[in-house]
Amino acid sequence: STRKESSAASDVYKRQVLLCVIWLSTKLVSGQEANEKPNILFIYTDQQTVGLTSVEGNKLIQTPNIDRIAREGAMFPNAFVNLPSCSPSRASLVTGTYSWKHKVYDNEHPNRGIMGIVPEFSQLSDRILHDDGYVVGHRGKWHIGNKKLFFDNNTTPPEFDFPYAGKNYPYKAEMQAQYPWDFANPDYSKKSYFGRSEGGWVKGKAILPTQLTADWQKYFFNSIKPIKWGDVGKNLVPLEKWYEWNIVKEVCEFIDENKSNTWAMTMSISPPHDPWSVPDPYYTKIAKHLLDNNLIKLEGDELSPKQDTGLSTRIGRKLKELNGGYRGVEEYVANYLALVAMTDVLVGKVLDKLDDLGLANNTIVVFTSDHGDMKGMHYNVGKINEKMYNRLFNVPLFFRYPDKIPAGQIYKQRVSNVDIMPTILDFSELAFSRSNIDGKSFKTLLEGEQQEWRDLNFIEDYHNANLDTDFNISTDIPDSSDKESARFSYTLGIVDDDYKYCFSRFSNGRYPVKYTSSRFIDYKEDLTEVNNLINSADKYLIYQYQYRLKKYLEGKNFPYIDEIDRSPFAPRDHKRDFIQDGLNEIVIDLEANIVQGGINLKWEFLQGAQITKELKLYRINKSGAPNGVELGIFDASISTFTDTTATPDRNYVYLIEGYDSLGVSGSSRFVE
Secondary structure, three states: OHHHHHHHHHHHHHHHHHHHHHHHHHHHHHOOOOOOOOEEEEEEEOOOOOOOOHHHOOOOOOOHHHHHHHHOOEEOOOOEOOOOOHHHHHHHHHHOOOHHHHOOOOOOEHHHOEOOOOOOOOOOHHHHHHHOOOEEEEEEOOOOOOHHHHOOOOOOOHHHHOOOOOOOOOOHHHHHHHOOOOOOOHHHHHOOOOOEEOOOEEOOOOOOOEEEOHHHHHHHHHOOOOOOOOOOEEEOOOHHHOHHHHHHHHHHHHHHHOOOOOEEEEEEOOOOOOOOEEEOOHHHHHHHHHHHOOOOOOOOOOOOOOOOOOHHHHHHHHHHHHHOOOHHHHHHHHHHHHHHHHHHHHHHHHHHHHHHOOOHHHEEEEEEEOOOOOOOHHHOOOOOOOOOOHHHHEOOEEEEOOOOOOOOEEOOOOOEHHHHHHHHHHHOOOOOOOOOOOOOOOHHHHOOOOOOOOOOEEEEEEEOOOEOOOOOEOOOOOOHHHHHOOOOEEEEEEEOOOEEEEEEOOOEOOOOOOOOOOEEEEOOOOOOOOOOOOOOOOHHHHHHHHHHHHHHHHHOOOOOHHHHHOOOOOOOEOOOOOOOOOOOOOEEEEEEEEEOOEEEEEEEEOOOOOOOOOEEEEEEOOOOOOOEEEEEEEOOOOOEEEEOOOOOOOOOEEEEEEEOOOOOEEEEEEEO
């Protein structure tokens, strides 16, 4: 009996050991317990504006896979990028800094003097992860310089050797053999730029044959110089032979190969960026269906050339001129939506791979885009518009991490692409230098706890940053010396739940439309941002927003902070160092001190300034209601004033404006 009991106990023990071994083996294979730190899957689309997925409320297409990320995690409907162009936005994402720090002001073009990120100015998130032991991968678009600059020869993973990593396109030769385009055709250089054949077929930007829609055939073959990226129509090549399909394949292989390691992978795919060329079944079942049933409803008004001369607007006008209406704009929007639905299929394949390997719970999945698109608003085609429209900055942002992030959360905080880098690194418990980054981790927020957050989105744009004072292309990386350039211009703005305020370095000059004047938009009442209220809104309210912009920039060490004191109402001419009709800086300092009986204010004049009219002193609110108090009007003989109506235990902001002989405000100074 004892022997039998012993044998039985031994059998039980062996079964327990066997089960334990199987359990441990399963955990090691799945990677969920083997990796204390989370894996990271970053899914990056290109030019996808907010509101295109079904989880965001879009009823025209279905995106069940992208929706999963949001429903099983968190979404941020007020997520903005800092700058609506590929390279600057991508540089901000991986460095956590704004453009004036990473020095990428426009899309990377080394031959035009616009370089990518360099270690001199930036720390790279992938390098930080790599140094901590992560196996780091990148497949798809990079577009911000040479990644090898951040890695020495002993540590550089092979896929970092390419500006467009994972660029192998295995079906290119097959496509060229099947469609031998005649590059000797005169139309290649004079009309379509890409070669064409009978029936409206073009080779297109993506080197994939596209049959243009009727309206876009007229545009391509009847325009003197059509844009090179505007091929809108049906793509002959199936998705399984697209470059993006190969990217997804390589991403899945990377995850499979590293399932027992801790890894970080960026999957960067081009759709829904142009060209808006869509294969079946997505073209017929989605794009054509939307058009045939008149389901595309364009937003906004037809703007005059005086209101908007951006390239995207000009293309829309040309389509109308050639076709008698805006059907061509509707066709682009329909294809744009179809590309989003197609992208959803690609995303689903990678999510399925995580599920199949049991890695989903311990993997952070981030889905976002580098910038938005006009999506036909005001009959614009694409994104090339200098009016700082919100939909160019507002992008989807979804976070999923089942082990840490509660599912189904919607956070309305105004987060930015510069916040993503510190958030991911915080979840990975990595040490990194925060002193020079502009972003802020929202890890605490994602974990369901209260977190104090900014009440605005900061936006920026730069014009001609690579041109010197003689209008020549400069090969130097733009820095603070660009402030002396006659053409270097910027537009900076803040957006909150109510208004958008944009301040431009130049408000007039040789290119008055490109150098956008200051803008003030009541976003609650004007969703398509037609009415610029800079000269009609409450003056105190505009100065509130200028003050908020200046305070934000001061906290981020903006190199041109002295220029933000220029009045938003003053003309600022790029040709005469901000002087217009004799106007120059007038007031150079303003101080406030609590004294018995009130608050004493003192100011100084610029030496030699010609003050022939008056100064005005105001007390304005820091935020809230659009009101203020005009405290006095002074001439040049007065440089001090005591506000006896102020309560010393309250916070005030004072503003003094300097005027020239024409009555134009030339400078303003704030003090808190």
